[in-house]
Amino acid sequence: MSDGRPGSSAARRVLRPRTWRRWARMANFAGYDGASIDDATIGAGVRLSPTVSVRNGSRVTIGEGSHIGQGSCLWAGDSSGRITLGDHALLGPDVFITASNYDFDAGPGPVMDLPKREADVVIGANTWLGTRVVVLPGVTIGDGTIVAAGAVVTRDLPPDSVAAGVPAKVVRRRGAAT
Known part of the structure; x- marks a missing residue:
């Protein structure tokens, strides 16, 4: 108008x-x-969307040349769980990585009152996590690995693989004929 x-x-x-x-x-x-992003260790040439959410930034390391898409969340643990992204890691929009989860087997009662399990998450160099990938505590994603959009990574993924699904599974090796 x-x-x-x-x-x-x-x-x-x-x-x-x-x-x-x-x-x-x-x-x-x-x-x-964005308050705790200032506490994170961030390499040279990193590009972060202004809508990236970081929790407990002192336990987050982002390698050189990495790009983190809008709405992505890097939630390190409250006491020990670290998140490390290697150099040139590429995270699409709305990727969620957490190094902490509730221990829902610890007993009855409200989940939010239960203790947490924390475990480090390592995302290798030259990786690509597609839109809305979820990475759970204790996971290591090897260098050069690609994770398809919408995948939920519950276990380690080897280097130079392509993974997809819920839970994420290796569907092929990079460079292999399809």
Whole structure:
């Protein structure tokens, strides 16, 4: 909807209260979620979407030249679980990596009150995790491995493999004829 003047439609959008509320929510979210990114060890040339969420950043290491897509979450453990991404790791949008999980076998009661199990997660160099991949505590993904979109990685994956599915399984080796 334009009255014919250049830029007037964009100016109206900027002046709308709805636009300001959205910007305020984004600023609040970035301040809350991005707070621990400052504690992470980040290599040279890393590109992070501004919507990346990092928890317990002092236990997160991101290798040189890595790219982390929008909405991705790197949640290290509260006390010991570390997340390490090798050089040139590529994470698509909405990838979720956690080094901590509730020990739901520890007893009855609300899950959120149960103790946590923490285990390091290592994502190798030159890897690619597609959109909405989930990586659970204790997993190592070998160098050069590709994980298909939507996969849930519950066990280690060897180097130079292609994995897919829930739970993720190796479907072939990289460079092998299909």
